């Protein structure tokens with residue numbers, strides 16, 4: 213038997229099947245076509261699974277379950293995904309019209325955490341947390357091997373914990389969320405300010421003064437070269453991220469907090485700083501708190517992790 217996984221994104225539907233060894237045996241990708249009726253998108257998702265299976269000579273009867281990672285939440289199988297313009301669509305029921313097997317749906321960061329639990333940085337954790345630092349900040353929590361999204365399926369939105377009272381406006385409607393201060397977008401905004409305000413900085417030089425060219429990698433590269441201004445941007449960034457880590461440690465006391473998403477490409481350079489900054493943020497001084505590690509992830513983690521929802 214095989215577990216099907218679907219990674220639903222704003223631009224592409226990625227789908228595939230994993231075997232009993234959790235190995236991806238086939239995959240495919242089709243455009244999402246955000247904005248068309250949800251029935252069409254769900255049909256395309258099911259067809260993607262079936263066409264991937266067909267190419268490998270796998271019959272639909274050999275598919276045991278379908279797991280779906282979405283850029284949103286799905287309490288009781290009803291999906292809310294703002295970027296998809298989904299405000300409560302019956303995703304589970306619609307999928308079962310095409311593939312009549314158990315359907316599991318979860319947030320994409322939670323799916324990534326499930327992947328990390330089975331194949332990556334959260335292996336062996338009784339409580340594991342993944343923070344994905346990308347355009348926004350995603351949060352995934354796995355407790356005793358099962359994804360945890362709270363009593364109503366709305367939890368683990370770690371990017372939206374407020375860290376500043378009346379702070380910067382967040383896309384979620386609240387102000388001062390961790391995401392506005394510690395996502396890749398936040399880091400880029402800090403770099404852009406530097407290009408505009410510090411004409412002698414390495415970042416200004418590297419971008420030729422065009423602030424739109426700033427990337428997180430550029431900021432980390434300058435900091436690694438020892439550029440004082442870039443280093444101070446990284447320090448300030450880590451200082452904000454630390455507040456999120458502090459809240460996670462005090463609320464959940466995880467074994468491991470894994471750092472994923474585009475920003476984690478900065479590697480040990482960033483990780484060392486996060487670890488140092490987070491020392492002693494848990495309230496019980498001297499006690500052992502979470503190990504902070506880089507996530508393993510990988511290109512197909514979204515599809516494989518979604519398929520793994522069928523294991524829980």
Ligand SMILES: [Zn+2]
Nearest residue numbers: 372382384389
């Ligand atoms: Zn928010």
